[in-house]
Amino acid sequence: MPETRTPPPARTDARRASRLGRVMLDLRLRLVALVLLSFGPPAALLITSELQQREHELGNARRELTRAAAVAGAEFDARLRSAQLLLAGLANVAAIRSAQEPRCSALLGELFARGAGLGGLFVLDRDGRTVCSATPGPQGLSFADRDYFKETVARRAPTIGVPLLARPHGRALLGLGHPLLGDAGEVRGVLVTSLDLAAFAEQLAALDPVAGAAVTLIDARGEILFRYPDAERWLGQRLPDAVLVRAALASTRGTAVEARGLDAVDRVYALAPLGAETGQVLRLALGVARSDIDGPVNEIVRRDLAAITLLAVLTLAAALLIAQRSVHAPAQRVLEVAHGERERVQAELALREERMQLQAAALSAAANGIVITDRDGTIRWVNAAFSRLTGYSADEAIGRNPRILKSGQHDAAFYAGLYRTVLCGEVWRGEMVNRRKDGSRYTEDQTITPVRSDSGEITHFIAIKQDVSERKTLQQQRERLAAIVEASPCFVATADAAGTVRYYNAAARRMLGLADDADPAQVRIADTHPAWAAERVLGEGIPAAVRDGIWTGETAFLARDGREFPVWQAILAHKAANGGVEFMSTIALDLSSIKQAESQLRNLNAELEQRVAQRTRQIETTNQELESFSYSVSHDLRAPLRAVDGYARMLEEDYAAALDQEARRLIAVVRAESGRMSAMIDDLLTFSRTGHGLxxxxxxxxxxxxxxxxxxxxxxxxxxxxxxxxxxxxxxxxxxxxxxxxxxxxxxxxxxxxxxxxxxxxxxxxxxxxxxxxxxxxxxxxxxxxxxxxxxxxxxxxxxxxxxxxxxxxxxxxxxxxxxxxxxxxxxxxxxxxxxxxxxxxxx
Structure with missing residues (x-):
């Protein structure tokens, strides 16, 4: 299908300029003939102009009425959604859910006083009796016969009823119900309210969306719920066969028609359905009489005819002068002004388009994720950073609700507070844990800003998301490291590049005798050391750390009570990427107990060496005694054994013939035992020698x-x-x-x-x-x-x-x-x- 294009302003202005030039030429050449025939062509031109003007005015009336009807429909839907959200929010309030009086009625009264267009707020029990209400009235008022009460109890879900005329004031109301559920999901009661349809229509009529418009509100049965003017005459009448009612009931979407009204007056009507979500669609008819539309045009025609007649007479006398001075020159100036205005408008439109393109490019290229949702929470647009952050592409996200990112980390109260803030038109800022498409969780810093229309109604929300997971992790790590340093038994301190102390941990404050709230910047490094240690730290340690990155050595600190205690100290210089020192830190270990232990160890070693020397002398003395004993054993025992063995051998050798067999055996036994005894002495001496000596x-x-x-x-x-x-x-x-x-x-x-x-x-x-x-x-x-x-x-x-x-x-x-x-x-x-x-x- 070919696309219909609107001619650009430049082309339109050129046509107008060309047409005006031709008209001016015709005026100069045919002025006399035009004057002579002034009653013919002007009359035809007047008729044509009247028809065009009538069509123009009729089109304007249609557009104005259609726009007003659409705005009214949007306003009605907004009120309906607002009432439903109000009931849903109240259903979560403990005092209302449990019907705690007088707190329940007080809360309802306070909210009712704020909510324009509501016909009342009531909490009903399961039987439909009133237990608390926003306005004083008899307790026990029954709503049991109301259709929306029955449907709410049956479905255990929010419902919207059929419009009805309330007695005795005769105003049209639309009832709404919301269940109050117990912990087990049972219906404990119903929270009800109603939209005052008459008040809505009255406010619409008071706004006078189109001058002289008639406002009619019709329900699906053809019953007149409101009529302006003459509301009392038509209220409550059911006219399904009336021309206007049939046209309204046949219309399923906003449209403009010409029809005869209830009062038999021909009007141009704009028809719009209200509350399509209720299932009981209402019809709004805004109408303007044709006489009101055509009347101004007819009056203009009458004035023009009189003016043409007068002009024909005057123009005949001064045609050329008027043509030159009064027509051509002003027309030329008009052309110049029109040309300048066209260029200005074109430049403004180009600048506006450039700004919109820049804004769109900036949103798309932003490093943070950006989401735009409508008022109902449906995602309408996301940028590339959102897709990188969540894993959902634009096609996957658009049309869905942001709840796809819920991680389960936050409870319902958290989200209720968020919705309450943005629905009130305020900006919400905070951190939340969300879930990516792949199931992984991340922490984001989010800002949600409501967007309002020209009428002030919230239409969209813009959410800006920044992934702060890494920052949270680093923050937790820093907190853990800070806790470790603070709890460390070692002396830990930091100073800036100028040498001003910025931090002492608990052990350092305890060692130096400083209060927990003492300002480290008021403590000079030199004052925390005895003179000799301060000279070493300032003259050797810090310069070496700046040069090499670290210096270690033994120094000493000076407590506030004047006590000096030795420490092993490390000084570190923490440098930036350019090599400059950002800050200094020092870690020190109290060596008092170690030094004391070393002193005790030296004393013990000296004492031990003395004891070892003494014991060595005793062992040497004992060894000498054992050697003397061994020599004695060897000499004193071996000599008798050798004598015994020698005499036995002499008997065996010299007197063998004189000895009998038994005697020789006994001599052999003596010699064998002597040898055995000698071997035992040798083994004993060996055993003794193995037990002493180095x-x-x-x-x-x-x-x-x-x-x-x-x-x-x-x-x-x-x-x-x-x-x-x-x-x-x-x-x-x-x-x-x-x-x-x-x-x-x-x-x-x-x-x-x-x-x-x-x-x-x-x-x-x-x-x-x-x-x-x-x-x-x-x-x-x-x-x-x-x-x-x-x-x-x-x-x-x-x-x-x-x-x-x-x-x-x-x-x-x-x-x-x-x-x-x-x-x-x-x-x-x-x-x-x-x-x-x-x-x-x-x-x-």
């Missing part, structure tokens, strides 16, 4: 020590198979640890010598903080119940004749290992072999 602490190659022990003990047992695995090195005394291997390997060879195939396994490994070693054999074994007794002196589980020995070897093993900080163990079963092991700490 231990050489060095790295011992255990593989070498074990091989030497095998070489020393294995020749006596050639049938034995000895297997040596890798052994980890151990710290300790090489000679003593070698003795351990000699005793363990010697025992294993001895106690496995009677096995069919003697086998000795020697192994070791590192296990955590210790090295473990063992010697395993397949010999006689032992009863595991007596494992702990094996490492005692002279403890033996086998007879001397079965396996010779002194019973001191394993005791020596335990003493050496224990002195090295280790431990020993034994495992075995009779006839199934034995395993003897020891463990040494790796860092002994």
């Amino acid at each position: 231990i050489a602490n060095g790295a011992v190659d255990m593989m070498v020590a074990a091989r030497e022990a095998i070489a020393q003990t294995s020749p006596a047992y050639p049938a034995a198979c000895v297997v040596l695995e890798d052994l980890p090195d151990a710290p300790g005394d090489r000679m003593l640890l070698r003795q351990v291997w000699v005793n363990l390997i010697g025992n294993a060879l001895k106690y496995s010598s009677k096995a069919a195939a003697p086998r000795i396994e020697i192994g070791g490994r590192t296990d955590g903080a210790e090295n473990r070693y063992w010697v395993r054999d397949n010999g006689a074994g032992f009863d595991p119940r007596y494992a702990d007794q094996l490492f005692g002196v002279f403890r033996r589980l086998h007879g001397e004749t079965e396996f010779p020995g002194t019973g001191v070897g394993l005791a020596i093993v335990r003493r050496v290992v224990t002195r090295h900080g280790g431990r020993v163990w034994a495992e075995g079963k009779p006839g199934a072999g034995a395993c003897f092991g020891f463990a040494l700490p790796r860092g002994h």
Whole structure:
């Protein structure tokens, strides 16, 4: 379908100028003929002009009436929505929901006094009886027969009734009901009010939207609810067959018609439906009589005819003079003025269009999300930032309600307060947590501004949204860090680049003896240190921190009571991107207790060194005594044994022939016991030497020590198979640890010598903080119940004749290992072999 375009102002002005030029030429050339024929052409022109003027005036009347009817319809819908919102808001008030008197009636009365156009405010019980009202009246007034009361109770939802004429004042009212629900959703009562349709129509008539207009309000049944003028004559009459009523009932949307009114007067009417949401649509008819529209035109025609007659006579006498001086020059000036006015209007329109384009571009490119909704909350426009913020594209958001962003974080009271603010025409500002399309939540700073029409009615809302999630997170982190710093037991302070202290934490105030409300800026850095520490901080610490970023060292602070206490102090310079110092901070740790502990430790160390020296002297004395004792034992006990053994050997050798068999056996026993006694003395001396004396602490190659022990003990047992695995090195005394291997390997060879195939396994490994070693054999074994007794002196589980020995070897093993900080163990079963092991700490 081709698009109809309005000619631009420039083209219209050009046509008018061209037409006016042609008219001026015709006037000059045909002025005489025009005067002579003045009664013909002017009459025809007058008739044509009258018809055009009548059509013009009729069109104006239609437009004015249609506009007035549309405004009236919008005003009525606004009042209806306002009344519904009022009932919904009152239904959430506890005093009204529970009908608490006198609070309930007082609240209703206060709101009724503010609400123009309401026929009353009542709270009814489930039976329709009045329990409280906005105006004084008899309690128990029943609304049980009202259709909107019944429908509200049945549906448990807001309803709108059928218009009716109230008695006795005879005014048309439109009833509204809103349920009062209990906690379980049951209907506890109904909140009702009514719109005074007559008051609405009276106000409309008083505004006189079109001069001399007749106002008629008709319900869906054809009943006249209001008529101006002559309201008393037509009120309450049901005239479904009247021409105007039929036209109004047949109209489903705003239109303009010509019809005969109730008073048989032909009028131009504008028809508009009111309250389409009620289901009981009312019709408003605004009409102006045709005589009122055509009358001014007829009067003009009469005046023009008289003027033309007079003009024809005068023009004949002075045609040329009038044409030159009175027509052509003024017309030229009119053209010039019209041309200038056209250019001014064009420039103004261009500027206005440019501003609108700039505003639209600014809104679209704004960094913050912008949403425009209508009064009902339907989204009408969003910018790109809104889509980036919420994840909803413009196509997905437009036509929907902003409740799609609700996160469930806020309760109904929060949103009720928001709606109450903006519906009152005020700007709402605040933070709220919303939900994106993907379900993630974010915090936004939002401003909602109502937009009013030229009539002052709120038509739209503009919401500006800014995502502050990151800012909230950073703020929470800063608050946590500030709380940590404030609660820290360390001294913490900050100062600006000029050296003025800006902050002390609680520990710093406590150390310096400052009150909690003391102004840090009044405290000089030099005054918080003794002279020597202040000189170091100001002369060394701060310059080094500015240069290197941080300085640490031991200083001291000075409390208000004059007490000096040592601290470990760190000074930090916090720099901007350009390298300049923004502020300084310091952290200090009170060293008083540490210094005191160090002093005590030094005293204890000195005392310990003195005790160690004293104990060392005692040990050296004891060792000397033990060495003397060992020498005595070795000399004093060995000499008699050698004598006994020597005399027995002499008897055996020199007097063998004189001795009988028993005597020779006894001499052999004496010599054997003497040798055994000598071996026991040797083992005791060895055992004694392993219990005292200093231990050489060095790295011992255990593989070498074990091989030497095998070489020393294995020749006596050639049938034995000895297997040596890798052994980890151990710290300790090489000679003593070698003795351990000699005793363990010697025992294993001895106690496995009677096995069919003697086998000795020697192994070791590192296990955590210790090295473990063992010697395993397949010999006689032992009863595991007596494992702990094996490492005692002279403890033996086998007879001397079965396996010779002194019973001191394993005791020596335990003493050496224990002195090295280790431990020993034994495992075995009779006839199934034995395993003897020891463990040494790796860092002994």
